[in-house]
Amino acid sequence: MPLQWFLKYRPKTLNEIENQEEAKKELVEWIESWLKGKPSYKAVLLYGPPGVGKTTLAEALARDYKLELFEMNASDSRNLNDIRSMAERASVTGTLFGIRGKLILLDEVDGLNTRADAGAIEAILELIEKTKYPVILTANDPWDPSLRPLRNAVKMIELKRLTKYPLKRILKKICEAEKIMCEDEALDFIIDQSEGDARYAINMLQGVAQGFGKVTLDAAKNLVKRKDRELDPFEALRNMFWAKYYWQAKSAVTDTQVDYELLMRWIDENIPYQYDNIEDVWRAYDALARASEFLSRAKTAGWDLLSYTFDLMGPGVSFASIEKKKPTYKPKWVKYQFPQYIQMLAKTKETRDALESLLTKLGSIIHTSKDKTLNDVIPLFVQYYKKYHEKIDKELELTEKEKEIISSLASFFQGEQGRELLKEETERGKEEGKKGRRTTYYRRKS
């Protein structure tokens, strides 16, 4: 995969950063107060929606002031001890040539998981109190209740969504650098869809450019969907199956409203509708099967493994299609289905419960496990049930639902031919009943 453009074209200095004049000014005043030895605040919290440049701003500041950056983000484990040890590392590590000091960056503090990152907020407060170096925190949502103690300990600096013209300057610069033909209307469309999120806009530009070779309005409309952090399952499936890049397929399965287990059912249902070639179907299913396996491993061996689940159920299923490699490839439009299997399970819950209780009753009488009862006893039991059903019903206290199960199991074991035989048998039984034979058993009892 080529380098993502939003990383490649990330501004290196404060000067290059578009649109955040207010924030830049506040940040510069704050860092200079530190450098003068009289910090106005020990820490600042940069907050604002995704893709407006929080991390970029912190990194540019470090570069401009030649500060060594110590960074910790959401993908790192961040419990009390991790933060403490990082703070210690920052304060004892020797300074390199030409670097005047250090800057500590704790990215995405609203992503702290209160359970997995236990004690993190306390550790950050402790760090802010003791630190000898400036600290920058970033967050999308600073009003998260768990961040309240932090809000009082820092200077809050807000970053606003990028407005249209700065965003357009950024995209145009990239089009020129990449030597790509970009229609003005197409850029406007992308900007409109991005809602001031520069990362999203650049990602979309890259998607259209690399997918179609040039950025036209038609192409953009084809690929760029209204930005939505939470895709509904239909959109998630479309984005995943139609993805041209690994990251597209992966974010399709991570940015949805439905949880991953439910999404797996959606993918499961729709693979054979999306793919026509049976080899594609198998490759997709095999990837999904591996995803499901990694999910069960994640449940027992650790949630870190969940990441592989997403890789396999997203890109794994998406790139199962050989067709995709051909230059003439066009994604097939499919009306995706709600997972039938889930509906079946819901409808038959009662039936399955009845089977379970039937097996328990039978098993406890003949001293066998439910499993053995189903596999060894039921196939024979259903054949003699009919003859002895009055006594069996009474002895096992069978419910109507359980009786239904028995007759459906009987037809299951008998198949087409068996059902014919059974009919014959019943007919013959009636005949014999008329003749007064075959009733010896009941007569003896009564």
Next chain:
Amino acid sequence: MPAEEEVLWAEKYRPKSLDEIVNQKDIVERLKKFVKEKNMPHLLFAGPPGTGKTTAALALVHDLYGDNYRQYFLELNASDERGIDVIRNKVKEFARTVAGGNVPFKVVLLDEADNMTADAQQALRRTMELYTETTRFILACNYLSKIIEPIQSRTALFRFYPLKKEDVVARLQYICKNESVECDQKALETIYDITQGDMRKSINILQASSAYGKVTVEAVYKVLGLAQPKEIREMINLALQGNFLKARDKLRELLVNYGLSGEDIVKQIHREITGNEINIPDDVKVLLVDYIGEVEFRIMEGADDEIQLSALLAKLAIYGNKYLKGK
């Protein structure tokens, strides 16, 4: 005389006391000694299905405590209990009260003990030691090799062997007479040939055959034929013919409507593919079996069975497409 109200023959004709057990002579003699002394070690019963392990355990406790043995006896099945914790708690609850009467201990029967993982068996071993003052364990298993050494060394081993032909046939004859069912000698011998001395299965086949009138060789074969689920073969054939969606529907039906587990189905697919009914070249069978084994392993590991088996059906469809076109 068997209890009249019982309607499942396999239970109705189960010997109730050690004296009624006509075969497994050596085992019965040793068990009778325990009854006489009112003392016994932990026991391990090993042998194929239907050879009398459960029967011997039930008869033993019956003879030890009399007709009210139920209150001194806990029966557990390792395949039914979810995990060793459940077993441990039930044993703990049961062992809390001391046995009354003149037998100073209670008995726990743990059936299908070889279905427990080695770790669970280690935990079981500790449980056995913890309650050894008040409780004796009888473990029953099909495969002795699946029982860990420490348990084997702490129990008295009883090996059960398949019943002899004349014993099985005589018992079936007795049942027929008692139930007023007409039966051919040849049919009873056929039942034995099929079950190879598995008494429970023999009696079940007899009762099923009796549902079609006189028990003849034909009736026995009909019963067995009908006891083979056709749906799994149909599902495999649908997949091999390239009808993946229909095959997947069938799979879902098996899982949901018939309550089969993914493991049941994958095992059955294995049997069908390696059997003679499905026409696939032998070298292809080998490739398929490798994948079937992989699928079974993933299901055992806890992966979703419907997804795993759908992948397997797609694989079958590929092979069907490659090797069976035009056949």
